[in-house]
Amino acid sequence: MNGKVILMTGATSGIGQVAAESLASMGAQILQIARDPARGQAALTRLQTQQPKAAHAIYYADLSLMREVKRVAAEIALAHPHIDVLMNNAGAMFGTRSVTDEGLERTFALNHMSYFVLTACLRDLLIGSAPARIINTASDAHQMGRIDFADLQSETAYRGNFFETLRYGGPAFKVYAISKLCNVLFTRELARQLAGTGVTANCLHPGFVATRFGAQTGGLISFGIRIAKRFALSPEEGAKTLIYLASSPGVAAVTGKYFHNCQPLQPSKAAQDDSAARQLWETSAKLAGTES
Ligand SMILES: NC(=O)c1ccc[n+]([C@@H]2O[C@H](COP(=O)([O-])OP(=O)(O)OC[C@H]3O[C@@H](n4cnc5c(N)ncnc54)[C@H](OP(=O)(O)O)[C@@H]3O)[C@@H](O)[C@H]2O)c1
DSSP states (O other), X not given: OTTOEEEEESOSSHHHHHHXXXXXXXXXXXXXXXXXXXXXXXXXXXXXXXXXXXOOEEEEOOTTSHHHHHHHHHHHHHHOSOOSEEEEOOOOOOSSOOBOTTSOBHHIIIXXXXXXXXXXXXXXXXXXXXXXXXEEXXXXXXXXXXXXXXXXXXXXXXXXXXXXXXXXXXXXXXXXXXXXXXXXXXXXXXXXXXXXXXXXXXXXXXXXXXXXXXXXXXXXXXXXXXXXXGXXXXXXXXXXXXXXXXHOGGGTTOOSOEEETTEEEOOOSGGGOHHHHHHHHHHHHHHHTOOO
16 A cells, blocks of 8 residues: 555544554554544554655545535645545434534434535545445444435434334434445446446445444444443444555445455345445535535
């Protein structure tokens, strides 16, 4: 990875942090987008210790706000004309419904729209950097997701009902599952659109990993996840597929796939629906104002 430039989100914690540090130790230059200056600075210091020769850099943005995603993408594009790998990895699950001042439900905004908008803003730069790779962190939770295009902002989904609570363990997980289905569908359509450009797009499930994920969700869900984490993978184990997709020559030409344990895996039936993938793309582009 000597001399490779990797742009990552969600690298201040969990699997992203481990992946960033491992890839830096292989010689890569890591550019991060973080939201919190103290956590961002700590992450940068760790990387500089790991690989002092590379000019690692950090940029700040709240990725649940699309104007922030666009601003930071423009700053990065100006400073770094070449990017080998874009890793969309930041994500969270929110216990109660909240809407950003841009009118987007927060889970959908952070987990899907930030991936969509950051990629759209850097698309030409990545094509100009080809061969390049885009990696989206999805989840096995996508298996439970069903997209209702009439309720993309989850007004109904967050209300839930008794049976849904039994099925999903609560509306927060249902909304999270939908956002992760969006990651797989987005990757599918992105790979289709980028065919022949030398830029690949793949997504992954890292496994159930003991990270800070779920800590901010609140209530019983945070409690349940805290207990379940005793049986979860370590962040080092969870980061393996991310690192593999960013660095392995074996996947240089592989695109449009969903990976787990460094192997391609069939995603759910809903995640293989090409017309849903196209509809999600068109709707996201309208919401983001990135239609061409
Ligand atoms: N852990 C699991 O079992 C699991 C399973 C399947 C999929 N995943 C997925 O893996 C990805 C990484 O999660 P993780 O498990 O490593 O969790 P984590 O330790 O909570 O890390 C989440 C990362 O996202 C960043 N982030 C959250 N909200 C943000 C915002 N508004 N703007 C900018 N950055 C933001 C966090 O920044 P701060 O450091 O500032 O909080 C942190 O770097 C997520 O997409 C998650 O859905 C996790």
